[in-house]
Amino acid sequence: MKAAVWLGPADTDELPDDGPRLFGFHGEAPYRFALTDIYDPEPGFDEVVVDVRACGVCGSDLYKIIKSTVEPWTVLGHEVTGVVAAAGSGIDSFAPGDRVVAWHHAPCGDCHFCRRGSFSMCRRFKATNFEPGGFAEKILLSTELSAGSLFKLPDAVSFELGTFVEPYACILRALDRVKLLADDLAVVVGAGFIGQLAITALNERLGAVVAVEPLPDRRVLATSRRAAASLEPGPTVTEVIVDLSEGRGADYVFVTHAAESTAAAAFEWVRPGGTICLFAGPTLSPDVGLSADKIYHMDLTVYGSYSPSPAAFADALAAIAGNADAFEDVPYACYGLETASAATKDQAETRVMKAIVCP
Ligand SMILES: [Zn+2]
Numbered sequence: 001m002k003a004a005v006w007l008g009p010a011d012t013d014e015l016p017d018d019g020p021r022l023f024g025f026h027g028e029a030p031y032r033f034a035l036t037d038i039y040d041p042e043p044g045f046d047e048v049v050v051d052v053r054a055c056g057v058c059g060s061d062l063y064k065i066i067k068s069t070v071e072p073w074t075v076l077g078h079e080v081t082g083v084v085a086a087a088g089s090g091i092d093s094f095a096p097g098d099r100v101v102a103w104h105h106a107p108c109g110d111c112h113f114c115r116r117g118s119f120s121m122c123r124r125f126k127a128t129n130f131e132p133g134g135f136a137e138k139i140l141l142s143t144e145l146s147a148g149s150l151f152k153l154p155d156a157v158s159f160e161l162g163t164f165v166e167p168y169a170c171i172l173r174a175l176d177r178v179k180l181l182a183d184d185l186a187v188v189v190g191a192g193f194i195g196q197l198a199i200t201a202l203n204e205r206l207g208a209v210v211a212v213e214p215l216p217d218r219r220v221l222a223t224s225r226r227a228a229a230s231l232e233p234g235p236t237v238t239e240v241i242v243d244l245s246e247g248r249g250a251d252y253v254f255v256t257h258a259a260e261s262t263a264a265a266a267f268e269w270v271r272p273g274g275t276i277c278l279f280a281g282p283t284l285s286p287d288v289g290l291s292a293d294k295i296y297h298m299d300l301t302v303y304g305s306y307s308p309s310p311a312a313f314a315d316a317l318a319a320i321a322g323n324a325d326a327f328e329d330v331p332y333a334c335y336g337l338e339t340a341s342a343a344t345k346d347q348a349e350t351r352v353m354k355a356i357v358c359p
């Protein structure tokens with residue numbers, strides 16, 4: 001089968017000694033990929049092979065590329081939908097032809113971490129993943145993934161829209177961890193793909209959402225997706241938040257873009273006793289401006305949220321299946337395996353809001 005393999009931080013035309021058959025290199029480092037022919041996965045007794053139809057490019061894929069945190073010759077991609085290609089004889093609940101959405105991790109559910117809701121810190125969570133990765137024609141799901149992390153995708157949800165399930169689940173799980181009230185005010189920092197979905201999720205749970213975003217077209221979209229205000233970063237943001245909250249500040253700040261400037265601004269916008277969620281990996285800076293003094297004296301809660309819970313994954317699938325229209329207006333662009341370089345580069349450089357690789 002074919003796969004798009006990320007080649008690492010340097011421009012290279014070198015093949016590993018026992019390397020796969022190559023159809024060509026494309027893109028420039030760090031967005032340089034090779035289209036290769038690798039092994040065809042076969043399912044074991046209780047394993048499933050999925051024909052990948054769509055795989056979203058995640059911010060974490062871009063982080064791996066830009067920061068070079070994975071080995072060269074890795075197949076990236078994990079926001080996968082597709083069709084069951086083959087199932088082992090021990091699999092009862094899936095058959096070839098089933099439309100599916102898959103989660104690439106399988107927390108055990110009963111270790112110390114899982115029992116406390118820290119599913120993404122579970123050892124089994126960290127040890128599980130698709131083989132090889134979503135930027136490939138097929139993926140193999142291990143016993144653990146086949147048993148707990150594979151879901152039927154309703155006909156009402158396109159393969160492309162189905163790739164929103166995993167990122168939306170990450171957002172729902174982040175929100176599940178805080179108490180939000182119907183008259184709360186939230187600020188979403190960054191109205192990219194995650195910010196747009198966060199506006200949807202927050203509008204379900206609280207009173208009003210203010211989006212802060214430098215790109216004008218993304219602000220327009222945020223407004224059309226029911227943000228109470230969509231503002232350029234700057235002093236006006238504080239004024240509007242003060243206005244909308246009777247001077248208190250925002251109850252909840254959801255940071256999708258963890259540059260120093262935006263993280264520092266979150267501390268300006270949050271109310272005393274409020275909560276800041278650092279949702280994004282700090283792509284631009286390893287040290288966001290966390291103010292220990294403010295955290296203490298303003299009685300703040302600051303937390304990170306990484307990956308979904310099993311319940312949030314099911315909730316996200318139900319939410320998207322139940323109201324696909326509410327998500328269809330988030331623009332995406334599809335790319336082939338042979339243009340995985342353009343998919344990742346275009347998304348990293350904000351030419352597209354969401355790139356989806358469709359093998
Ligand atoms: Zn993701």
Ligand SMILES: [Zn+2]
Binds near residue numbers: 109114123
């Ligand atoms: Zn566990």
